[in-house]
Amino acid sequence: MQTDFATSFYIFVLATFLGLEVIRRVSPLLHTPLMSLTNAISAIALVGSIVITGQQRDTLSTVLGTIAVTASTINVVGGFMITDRMLRMFKKRTPAPKSGPAATGKPENGQPGRS
Amino acid sequence: MNEAFVQIAYLVASVLFILALKWMSSPATARRGVLAGELGMVLAIVGTLLKPEVQHYQWIAIAIVIGSAIGIPMAMMPMTAVPQRTALSHAFGALAAALVGTAEYYLHTPHIPRFTMGALVLEVILGSLTFTGSLMAFGKLQELLPGRPITYKGQNIVNLTILGLALLLATALVVNPQHQAIFPLIIGLSLIFGVLLIIPIGGADMPTVISLLNAYAGLSAAAMGFVLDNKLLIIAGALDGSSGLILSIIMCKAMNRSFANVLFGAFGQLQTAAAGTTEQRTVRSASPEEAAAILESAQSVFIVPGYGMAVAQAQHKVRELYDALTKRGVDVRFAIHPVAGRMPGHMNVLLAEADIPYDRLLEMDDINPEFPQADVALVIGANDVTNPAARHDKTSPIYGMPILDVDKAHTVMVIKRGMSPGFAGVDNELYYMDKTMMLFGDAKSFVGDMVKELSGGSGLH
Numbered sequence: 001m002q003t004d005f006a007t008s009f010y011i012f013v014l015a016t017f018l019g020l021e022v023i024r025r026v027s028p029l030l031h032t033p034l035m036s037l038t039n040a041i042s043a044i045a046l047v048g049s050i051v052i053t054g055q056q057r058d059t060l061s062t063v064l065g066t067i068a069v070t071a072s073t074i075n076v077v078g079g080f081m082i083t084d085r086m087l088r089m090f091k092k093r094t095p096a097p098k099s100g101p102a103a104t105g106k107p108e109n110g111q112p113g114r115s
Numbered sequence: 116m117n118e119a120f121v122q123i124a125y126l127v128a129s130v131l132f133i134l135a136l137k138w139m140s141s142p143a144t145a146r147r148g149v150l151a152g153e154l155g156m157v158l159a160i161v162g163t164l165l166k167p168e169v170q171h172y173q174w175i176a177i178a179i180v181i182g183s184a185i186g187i188p189m190a191m192m193p194m195t196a197v198p199q200r201t202a203l204s205h206a207f208g209a210l211a212a213a214l215v216g217t218a219e220y221y222l223h224t225p226h227i228p229r230f231t232m233g234a235l236v237l238e239v240i241l242g243s244l245t246f247t248g249s250l251m252a253f254g255k256l257q258e259l260l261p262g263r264p265i266t267y268k269g270q271n272i273v274n275l276t277i278l279g280l281a282l283l284l285a286t287a288l289v290v291n292p293q294h295q296a297i298f299p300l301i302i303g304l305s306l307i308f309g310v311l312l313i314i315p316i317g318g319a320d321m322p323t324v325i326s327l328l329n330a331y332a333g334l335s336a337a338a339m340g341f342v343l344d345n346k347l348l349i350i351a352g353a354l355d356g357s358s359g360l361i362l363s364i365i366m367c368k369a370m371n372r373s374f375a376n377v378l379f380g381a382f383g384q385l386q387t388a389a390a391g392t393t394e395q396r397t398v399r400s401a402s403p404e405e406a407a408a409i410l411e412s413a414q415s416v417f418i419v420p421g422y423g424m425a426v427a428q429a430q431h432k433v434r435e436l437y438d439a440l441t442k443r444g445v446d447v448r449f450a451i452h453p454v455a456g457r458m459p460g461h462m463n464v465l466l467a468e469a470d471i472p473y474d475r476l477l478e479m480d481d482i483n484p485e486f487p488q489a490d491v492a493l494v495i496g497a498n499d500v501t502n503p504a505a506r507h508d509k510t511s512p513i514y515g516m517p518i519l520d521v522d523k524a525h526t527v528m529v530i531k532r533g534m535s536p537g538f539a540g541v542d543n544e545l546y547y548m549d550k551t552m553m554l555f556g557d558a559k560s561f562v563g564d565m566v567k568e569l570s571g572g573s574g575l576h
Contacts, residue, residue: 031460
């Protein structure tokens with residue numbers, strides 16, 4: 001396990017900065033799906049768990065790795081699915097001619113809702 | 116060759132993850148974002164399985180099958196259960212980080228470079244405390260545990276001592292890697308700290324705490340990236356961490372409180388003594404029929420939903436009310452406070468589930484200037500976020516908290532079970548204003564009665 005820490009730190013700091021900039025722009029409307037999406041993305045820990053489990057170096061690491069793969073898979077599968085499920089519910093439909101803030105010219109999502 | 120493919124797959128995955136978050140900025144592109152995230156994840160997994168050091172596949176396959184079997188039903192939970200589901204998934208993410216860290220430690224000790232060891236103990240501490248902390252949050256949200264904050268004398272000192280001890284031992288282990296017996300102690304202390312951290316947290320603070328746990332889970336994944344020298348993990352963890360951080364800051368601002376105050380302040384408990392100073396004041400109450408008649412003749416109605424609407428599962432009845440009023444030409448909009456509910460964006464998801472178009476859901480800053488033009492503000496299950504005392508009463512515990520300007524509407528209606536004070540234990544002066552009508556009853560059945568009145572009672576006008 002040789003690590004180039006300077007490079008890793010650069011990446012960490014830049015990714016955090018980028019994350020702050022990108023996420024600042026997320027509409028509060030979508031804060032719940034945002035949280036479940038980032039949760040699913042950070043379940044990329046699955047990658048580390050797979051490496052540990054796949055090496056099968058000794059019983060302890062294999063057992064811990066297997067549990068870790070299970071836990072991360074739950075988040076990957078469940079996280080992406082529920083995020084999509086939530087987003088499908090967000091529909092735009094400006095009723096009648098109203099003087100609301102409404103229509104900013106964004107394209108209609110066009111996705112049929114599920115119930 | 117293989118290694119080059121893995122690196123390219125990881126790089127593309129990182130870009131896709133960033134795009135995924137970028138596309139979350141608008142509901143119009145958000146689903147594309149999920150797709151990008153999924154693609155990135157598939158690429159990363161395939162790349163990893165091709166790594167030369169991954170030799171054995173049977174346990175990986177079994178774990179992935181079990182994980183999917185648990186993950187799919189968890190994605191099917193009803194929307195009202197989203198806060199507890201989120202807490203649970205923070206717990207799983209943190210558990211994976213803690214376990215991988217532990218496995219790495221025992222595989223390589225005592226030949227672990229000092230920097231790597233530092234990242235490893237951080238990964239394990241953050242992972243462990245987030246694991247138990249998120250389980251506790253889950254227990255409280257699922258009402259397996261009492262939701263009220265539990266406090267005792269010297270609580271903060273006990274908590275900080277335990278965390279300090281864990282950090283001290285971690286430092287000792289980094290300096291002196293041969294003391295292997297210390298490692299389980301660090302895990303144990305972190306697990307205990309996670310439990311103790313959430314014990315004094317009450318329901319209204321959950322949005323902040325869930326965001327904070329989100330940030331911790333992300334940081335522990337990033338720390339794992341440092342340990343395994345995996346850039347993709349570092350990037351994904353950093354993105355998750357910054358997202359949690361931003362949400363926590365937004366939640367704190369929306370309550371005018373600091374992190375420290377949320378974590379160590381034990382809100383609900385403190386202020387109960389402050390209430391009860393008011394003498395008996397009279398309120399005006401109204402029946403569903405009277406309320407429906409007023410709503411019907413209004414031009415514009417602002418509905419203010421709160422956690423009470425979620426508890427009563429009233430969102431579908433609210434949708435019927437929205438339909439009935441819209442059909443009569445009433446302009447109905449929803450005013451959403453950032454901390455309404457139990458997690459960031461909770462109300463939006465519930466109302467979207469009930470098929471209310473999202474362009475009718477307005478954030479506090481956008482809708483507040485319009486309250487003076489509203490004929491009726493209908494408060495359903497919200498309390499502290501509507502209390503005008505936050506604006507002017509310096510002695511009030513919620514003083515300074517940004518609120519929805521409900522009191523500026525021409526008429527205010529509040530659906531409430533009884534006159535009990537809100538979470539902060541503060542009496543709401545909104546209820547005693549001349550223009551306020553209290554609608555006593557369960558949110559779901561009261562709204563249902565109003566809908567019945569609006570649809571059946573055509574002779575009202």
